[in-house]
Amino acid sequence: MSNQSRQNLLYRIRIQKDLEKVVGPALNRLPNLDTVISMIANLNDPQQVFISHWAGLIADSNTELAAHFISFAPKAFETMIDADVQKWIDLFLKNYDNHGLGKAITSLEDISGFAIDQKNKSVRCSLQKTSLFLQHFIRGLGGRELKISGNDETYTNTEGLFLPESISLFPQPKQNFTVYKLTAAHLWAQTWYGTWRIQVLEKLTAEYNNQKSLNIFNRLESIRLNYCIARDFPGLSREFSEFENRDPKVVALWKLWQDRANGLRSPTATAIDTIENIQYFLDIDLPVLQPYQGEIFLDRIRETMLSRIEQEQLAFQRSLDKLRDDNATKDEADDDDFVAKQMLEVSDGDSGDGEPSETNFQLTLDGQPIELSDDLKNLAGSIMQDFGEIPDEYMDPMEQGEYSDALLAQNGESEGDTDPDLNETGTFQYDEWDCTRQRFREDFCTLRELVVPPGDESFISDTLEKYRGALRVIKKCFEAVLGESRPQHRQPDGDDIDLDATVNAHVDMALGKDMSDHLYTKYRNQERNVAVMFMVDMSGSTLGWVNNAERESLVLLCEALQLLGDRYAIYGFSGRTNKRCEVYSIKDFKENYSLEVRQRISGIRPKAYTRMGVAIRHLGQMLQKTHARTKLLITLSDGRPEDYGGYKGQYGIEDTRHALLEMKQSGVHAFCITIDSEAQEYLPHMYGTANYAVIDEVEKLPLKVADIYRRLTT
Amino acid sequence: MSKTTIKNEQNFIKHKPYYEPVGDEVAVFTAAYENQLPILLKGPTGCGKTRFIEYMAWHLKLPMVTVACHDDLTASDLIGRYLIKGGETVWIDGPLTSAVRHGYICYLDEIVEARKDTSVVIHPLCDGRRLLPIEKLGELLEAPSSFCLAISYNPGYQSVLKDLKQSTRQRFVALEFDYPDAATEEAIVIKESGIDEPMAHKLVKLGHMTRNLKGNGLEEGASTRLLVNAGKLIHSNIAPVHAVDTAISQALTDEPDMFQAVHELSRSIF
Secondary structure, three states: OOHHHHHHHHHHHHHHHHHHHHHHHHHHHOOOHHHHHHHHHHOOHHHHHHHHHHHHHHHHHOHHHHHHHHHHHHHHHHHOOHHHHHHHHHHHHHHHHHHOHHHHHHHHHOHHHHHHHHHHHOOOEEHHHHHHHHHHHHHHHOOOOOEEEEOOOOEEOOOEEEEOOEEOOOOOHHHHHHHHHHHHHHHHHHHHOOOOOHHHHHHHHHHOOOHHHHHHHHHHHHHHHHHHHHHHOHHHHHHHHHOOOOOHHHHHHHHHHHHHOHHHOOOOOOHHHHHHHHHHHOOOOOOOOOOOOOOOOHHHHHHHHHHHHHHHHHHHHHHHHHHHHHHOOHHHHHOHHHHHHOOEEEEEOOOOOOOOOOOOEEEEEOOEEEOOOHHHHHHHHHHHHHHOOOOHHHHOOOOOOOOOHHHHHHOOOOOOOOOOOOEEEEEEEEEEEEOOOOEEEEEEEEEEEEEOOOOOOHHHHHHHHHOHHHHHHHHHHHHHHHHOOOEEEEEOOOOEEOHHHHHHHHHHHHOOOOOOOOOEEEEOOOOOOEEEEEEEEOOHHHOOHHHHHHHHHHHHHHHHHHHHOOEEEEEEEEEOOOOOEEEEEEEOOOOOOOHHHHHHHHOOOOOOOEOHHHHHHHHHHHHHHOOOOEEEEEEEEOOOOEEOOOEOHHHHHHHHHHHHHHHHHOOEEEEEEEOOOOHHHOHHHHHOOOOEEEOOOHHHHHHHHHHHHHHHHO | OOOOOOOHHHHOOOOOOOOOOOOOHHHHHHHHHHOOOOEEEEOOOOOOHHHHHHHHHHHHOOOEEEEEOOOOOOHHHHHEEEEEEOOEEEEEEOHHHHHHHHOOEEEEEOHHHOOHHHHHOOHHHHOOOOEEEEHHHOEEEEOOOOOEEEEEEOOOOOOHHHOOOHHHHOOOEEEEOOOOOHHHHHHHHHHHHOOOHHHHHHHHHHHHHHHHOEOOOEOOOOOHHHHHHHHHHHHOOOOHHHHHHHHHHHHHOOOHHHHHHHHHHHHHHO
16 A cells, blocks of 8 residues: 555544544444545545534534535535535525424435525525515505415416516526516506406306417407506506517517407407407417416406405495495484485596596495595405496495305404414514524524413402502602603703803803803603513413512502503513414503403413523514614513423523524613522623623512612613 | 894795695685684695695785794793893793784694693683783783684604694694695696696606505605605606606605615606
């Protein structure tokens, strides 16, 4: 063996030993270990360090995955730039966190797929990024609210626009973004320019319900819509032509179609005219759809429209009945006949330029014009989009007792499935900070918002009785806070002359000194502008005394806060694992300190563990949405963050700390009140040295909490 | 002690302000004025409240004192205060006192912005008494018959803090304003900015589009005032899309998605 090869062998053995140290025996189970090691040996030093560093971190989660990572890392460096290798690791780790080992290994092994994806990403425009813009854009164009969602097929069902998850048709991301906009606008045009009037739908279903005719209809209708758009939105129309297919054959075919269907390019043409044109196009080739054109799914449109029409008719008639009722005098209202006979009439004000408009109609009751609510206007607008007018039978009074439950669901008033114990109000995804990897685990935590079931109200009265004396003291302290509107003396301007300052100034002048111009008194109530969120630990460890003390503290606080008029919300938090994080609404910012709130305070019970980071992120966001000068997040806790499955010790503390830092950056002040006597060890690190208070005796908690709050906010 | 006065001619509206009546608001205002009733103008920002009151001041041939209310406006700011001049104290009438003394129109713009305690000082002026007590002078000022108090407020603010107290609002005759209908708005934009009719038509259409977005990302749609501003820029040869970006989109929102939406809407029209 030559010296050189002996050196190489030693080098490879060293690498293998190093990796064994971090990954353990799993490494030796790799079938192609020797090849892998020699490939790693050929990488440069930083790459080798990178592999060993990440192998160690991944091994903390799973050694099998780490061994897999080692065997694929050389290939990854071969096919991708270093930055993409990092993204590849992030992706399979995310899959490991959220879906387990199998999914992680699949995504780890698919290096070439990932690399192509990464390349496409630079030109791709995703729906996720554009949907907010599209929603605003379409809403601005007008008409019925259309929901934007992702789908493999591009179409509209007249209540939503279904668009591809991503578009990478053109080499520039900006162009792909424009394709999104144009596609959405073109689908919107179908709903706006009467492609889906009920008459059209009926005629199509009856006479042309086959794919060939529908394809022809789609293209012909597109010619008509392009004409309408060119008339009303010249800018959009210019962009349509920019993005049209440039293949000479396609261009020629479209030209042929446009010439043959020239009658559709007129302000008076309707979708019915389009249908009547279908027969003349059965014998010629279909041009390919333009990049911005969607497809047509008659059955989906039919289903959506029919159920909407039924519901809207009921809703409209009910609204009109209410109008009739409101306009009748009391005696008349008792007489159903009279109410029904009041004459409601609708007249559509046509704007005259062929442009549809939903606001141009006037409702009259016995000849008197009526001002419509926004809801009713929208409803009438939607009906006019379906019919082109308000049908006569819609103006008839409803038959007595007619009532549809389906409508309630539409308005979002339905109760849904309710757990008798806890009412769920929504789920949210949050990232979690992983201090070992020094990056976020994306969408790692699933959080549900629940409402605390009401408890026994006698707890409240008992507490008030128990702390009667203390409460008086607390209230006095708080009142003093309010009274602190002392006049500010020696101001450059103000409501009144400050006599002391004036006399002094004259003395100064007499002595030949400079005379101050701060001679006024200002009376200013230092207006309190505070929003505070109380985050109550509802972990299992609070069982017993602590839970009682927490509840008592909240009662006393609420009583005192009523006095101050500060906006405040109270939420509990708990959970078990990252998939079941929970916050419990006790009082939100809008609620008053009502009987229900009191019952909920009394109903606070210990639940499971303490995953604090996600709760801070969720509640902090709510707090950020309030408009207050001072925003305060106060945590009542009994110990360090801890949850099932690794969320403990440094990991939990660092995630919580990171969440608190995020809050701080967005202007929320955090404070922690705890009864954990060991809190000195970790709270200064998490909250900062001055932002926590440790209370030695549980019984003192209720009194201290109010006191601390007063100190914090004055 | 001397009393300073506001010079009459400074507050006279010399030229007829351009105002396009949309209903019977001129008649109602005149009737309220003749009956010595105070007037409350309700409506979204930029829909013509201030222009209307200027028009009425011109119509009634009265000088007008306008106070733009802000959250630090105190009672002294309205009524007046002692100032020190040399070695003496001098009383200076506030705008409200001055208007009452001389029988002008006093217009408190965006009254809800003022501190709650401030809006209470106008109470005795707004009922049958028509008195303004000036505590510091020990004076009780009775308003002459020509005096008229008008206030404006925008009910669109969702904040509970920006609501008018019942005790205040129930002293006023309320006139509701909204953006004018498309044809009137077009006429206003043409007249105010000097652009031609097709361009005004497009601007008004854009205005309606932004109003569709109200409550869904925009607090308010583009007001008539903003449309006029954009029209003026266009009239001075700024490209329409750019004019709309600067005069409307940027004024309406800071949020990038929303800005882009308004920008693309204007691009699709022009």
